[in-house]
Amino acid sequence: MDALIFLIIALPLAGFLTLLFFGKRIGEPLAGYLASATVGTSFVLAAISVLEFIRGDEHGRTVELFEWIPSLGLDATLLWDPLSAMMTLVVTGVGTLIHIYSIGYMHGDPRYGRFFTYLNLFIASMLILVLGANFGVLFIGWELVGLSSYLLISFWFEKPSAAAAGKKAFVVNRIGDFGFLIALMLIFANFGSLDFGHVFEEIHEHAGIISVGTATAITLLLLVGAAGKSAQLPLYVWLPDAMEGPTPVSALIHAATMVTAGVYMVARTGVLFELAPVSQGVVATVGALTALFAATIAMGQRDIKRVLAYSTISQLGYMFMGVGVLGLVGGVFHLVTHAFFKALLFLGAGSVIHAMAGEQDMDKMGGLRKKIPVTFATMMVAWLAISGIFPLSGFWSKDEILAIVFNRGGGYLLLWVIGLVTAGLTAFYMSRMMFLTFWGAPRWDDGVTPHESPPSMTLPLVVLAGLSAVGGLINTPWKPTLEHFLEPAFELVHQTHLPAGGTQVVLAIVSVGVGIVGILVAYQRYVRRDTQLEEGGIWDTLLAGYHVDDIYGRTIVAPGKAASEALAFTADAKVVDGGVNGLGALVKQVGGMMTRLQTGFVRSYGLGILAGAVGIIIWMLIAGGSLI
Amino acid sequence: MMPLFAQVSSSGLSVEPHWYMALAAILFAIGAAGLLLRRNALVMFMSIELMLNAVNLTFVAADTGIGSIEGQISVLFVMVVAAAEVTVGLAIIVAVFRKRATASVDELSGLKG
Numbered sequence: 001m002d003a004l005i006f007l008i009i010a011l012p013l014a015g016f017l018t019l020l021f022f023g024k025r026i027g028e029p030l031a032g033y034l035a036s037a038t039v040g041t042s043f044v045l046a047a048i049s050v051l052e053f054i055r056g057d058e059h060g061r062t063v064e065l066f067e068w069i070p071s072l073g074l075d076a077t078l079l080w081d082p083l084s085a086m087m088t089l090v091v092t093g094v095g096t097l098i099h100i101y102s103i104g105y106m107h108g109d110p111r112y113g114r115f116f117t118y119l120n121l122f123i124a125s126m127l128i129l130v131l132g133a134n135f136g137v138l139f140i141g142w143e144l145v146g147l148s149s150y151l152l153i154s155f156w157f158e159k160p161s162a163a164a165a166g167k168k169a170f171v172v173n174r175i176g177d178f179g180f181l182i183a184l185m186l187i188f189a190n191f192g193s194l195d196f197g198h199v200f201e202e203i204h205e206h207a208g209i210i211s212v213g214t215a216t217a218i219t220l221l222l223l224v225g226a227a228g229k230s231a232q233l234p235l236y237v238w239l240p241d242a243m244e245g246p247t248p249v250s251a252l253i254h255a256a257t258m259v260t261a262g263v264y265m266v267a268r269t270g271v272l273f274e275l276a277p278v279s280q281g282v283v284a285t286v287g288a289l290t291a292l293f294a295a296t297i298a299m300g301q302r303d304i305k306r307v308l309a310y311s312t313i314s315q316l317g318y319m320f321m322g323v324g325v326l327g328l329v330g331g332v333f334h335l336v337t338h339a340f341f342k343a344l345l346f347l348g349a350g351s352v353i354h355a356m357a358g359e360q361d362m363d364k365m366g367g368l369r370k371k372i373p374v375t376f377a378t379m380m381v382a383w384l385a386i387s388g389i390f391p392l393s394g395f396w397s398k399d400e401i402l403a404i405v406f407n408r409g410g411g412y413l414l415l416w417v418i419g420l421v422t423a424g425l426t427a428f429y430m431s432r433m434m435f436l437t438f439w440g441a442p443r444w445d446d447g448v449t450p451h452e453s454p455p456s457m458t459l460p461l462v463v464l465a466g467l468s469a470v471g472g473l474i475n476t477p478w479k480p481t482l483e484h485f486l487e488p489a490f491e492l493v494h495q496t497h498l499p500a501g502g503t504q505v506v507l508a509i510v511s512v513g514v515g516i517v518g519i520l521v522a523y524q525r526y527v528r529r530d531t532q533l534e535e536g537g538i539w540d541t542l543l544a545g546y547h548v549d550d551i552y553g554r555t556i557v558a559p560g561k562a563a564s565e566a567l568a569f570t571a572d573a574k575v576v577d578g579g580v581n582g583l584g585a586l587v588k589q590v591g592g593m594m595t596r597l598q599t600g601f602v603r604s605y606g607l608g609i610l611a612g613a614v615g616i617i618i619w620m621l622i623a624g625g626s627l628i
Numbered sequence: 629m630m631p632l633f634a635q636v637s638s639s640g641l642s643v644e645p646h647w648y649m650a651l652a653a654i655l656f657a658i659g660a661a662g663l664l665l666r667r668n669a670l671v672m673f674m675s676i677e678l679m680l681n682a683v684n685l686t687f688v689a690a691d692t693g694i695g696s697i698e699g700q701i702s703v704l705f706v707m708v709v710a711a712a713e714v715t716v717g718l719a720i721i722v723a724v725f726r727k728r729a730t731a732s733v734d735e736l737s738g739l740k741g
Contacts, residue, residue: 600736601734601737602672602733603667607664
């Protein structure tokens with residue numbers, strides 16, 4: 001069975017290599033089929049391998065591939081436990097659907113083969129990330145994911161905005177990676193190993209092996225890394241811009257998979273976070289603030305994909321809240337359901353954009369209900385799911401997180417309130433997006449004739465709609481299948497659990513009520529009163545995302561640029577280059593003076609030799625032969 | 629071999645060694661002066677040969693004086709090298725003469741700095 005685990009990664013990797021060298025020759029649509037087949041097969045292999053957990057005769061094992069860095073005791077080892085299995089299923093499952101969707105969506109693109117090359121690379125990287133059995137392998141996957149994200153965001157690099165967005169994503173992620181890398185060094189310094197099993201066992205068996213201060217430092221640095229990858233405050237700015245990439249990329253990377261890497265990492269290192277209560281509070285607070293902050297921005301967006309981008313940031317905030325209070329199952333649960341409904345929303349948005357011939361501004365949409373019925377119906381499911389309406393998937397996972405945060409009590413109650421308010425805002429902005437897109441009178445540009453997308457695009461929508469609808473049932477309070485499934489992976493962590501049954505019901509009613517209020521307010525505003533897209537005042541501020549990009553530009557980018565320029569054009573060009581050039585000029589000048597000695601007359605050379613010889617002889621006579 | 633030189637020096641007909649040295653010094657000075665003062669490459673070559681042979685003479689004379697053989701071996705080397713040097717040198721001079729129609733070294737100052 002070990003070979004299967006290896007193949008899960010190897011297949012997309014092989015697909016990547018094949019397409020890298022022969023992608024252009026394979027061409028459309030075969031490249032798409034090949035890429036989809038590799039990821040699809042990986043999914044099947046993962047599903048087969050998961051069966052052994054379900055049968056209960058296996059709780060996780062490691063697969064050693066090869067010795068990597070012997071001096072650090074670091075091997076290329078894979079870990080197959082319920083948590084990595086869950087992530088693998090999500091990555092390959094949603095990944096397969098998005099590959100299939102891309103076959104239709106990327107139709108006619110001149111770099112069709114190249115697109116699937118990158119997609120396969122991304123899937124392989126993500127699998128390395130979630131299947132690594134130590135921080136080293138995790139980090140390799142982490143960086144590769146950043147790379148493929150960069151390649152895919154700037155896929156249409158002819159557009160300057162897309163090229164800039166890719167660069168921005170890469171640079172912002174590097175800031176996070178910086179923290180992550182320091183955390184890894186601290187872990188190695190304290191445990192002498194980067195192996196998950198070793199580190200977590202050490203903590204478990206030797207209480208106080210690291211001080212609370214060290215644990216806090218490590219976990220906060222891990223959070224910096226996670227905040228970069230998972231687009232949390234203050235490093236979220238790259239994600240809205242990442243919408244410049246093709247829509248399947250937005251769905252795959254910036255909703256379903258890559259951005260969950262941070263959540264996965266925090267869940268994986270839950271043992272460390274348990275040692276550091278302060279870090280737990282920080283993670284949960286960052287999550288809650290991000291959720292609220294991004295939700296308010298989402299209310300003011302006009303671009304359909306940017307609404308979803310901010311919504312993703314907001315939902316990732318929920319996941320951070322969940323894992324922050326050590327409700328690890330809750331966080332992972334929301335990660336899974338969110339992967340379903342957010343991938344669906346993005347793919348649906350892609351279908352809308354496809355129908356509107358590339359238009360992304362909701363101001364130019366409206367009244368699309370009848371024109372693209374499949375897209376509309378499937379997006380309805382996702383809309384209600386993310387709004388937390390019973391009994392769709394989002395309801396179960398979001399409520400689980402809110403209930404766990406509530407149960408933690410104390411100052412966390414404030415975070416619960418923030419989460420609840422955000423739930424209302426979420427319902428509002430998602431409804432606003434739906435109403436502006438599908439209801440009301442058409443505001444299309446001339447010549448736009450909306451049409452339903454091809455089956456390769458609608459099929460994934462339907463599948464995802466099914467998953468978004470019933471996906472929540474994998475972890476209901478009375479039948480917590482997912483919790484039992486993940487138990488072996490989290491056995492060393494004392495998780496926060498759900499409150500008592502009665503409290504749960506009350507909390508659920510409250511949050512569904514908040515969601516319904518959000519939808520009704522939006523209905524009143526955008527359907528009954530037919531409000532168009534707002535302008536002026538607070539709406540402009542929201543549209544600009546509170547001008548965070550400007551603020552970063554002025555406080556960080558501009559000084560950074562000035563410093564770089566000072567270093568480049570003063571320190572380097574004048575001081576360093578000046579020194580080197582000065583030395584060169586000096587040698588040249590001395591050389592120039594010395595050339596006068598070279599008269600070109602043989603006689604003068606002969607005289608020189610003779611004079612030298614005479615000089616030596618005289619000196620020998622004076623020195624009295626002591627030379628020899 | 630030693631007895632051979634011993635015999636010569638003991639015959640009473642031999643010239644005192646320092647006369648050889650003086651002759652060698654004079655020959656060397658003539659050669660050096662010729663090398664520095666003349667412009668014709670051929671003549672300069674002959675001057676060099678003169679200097680080399682002056683050195684050879686000192687070698688042989690000194691050897692006889694101290695009854696050694698290394699100097700004579702050195703002389704053989706000098707002669708071989710000088711022959712090789714002349715071959716190359718004359719070839720260069722001929723080539724230069726063909727190209728420039730002169731053998732004056734003052735004309736050949738193309739490598740002046």
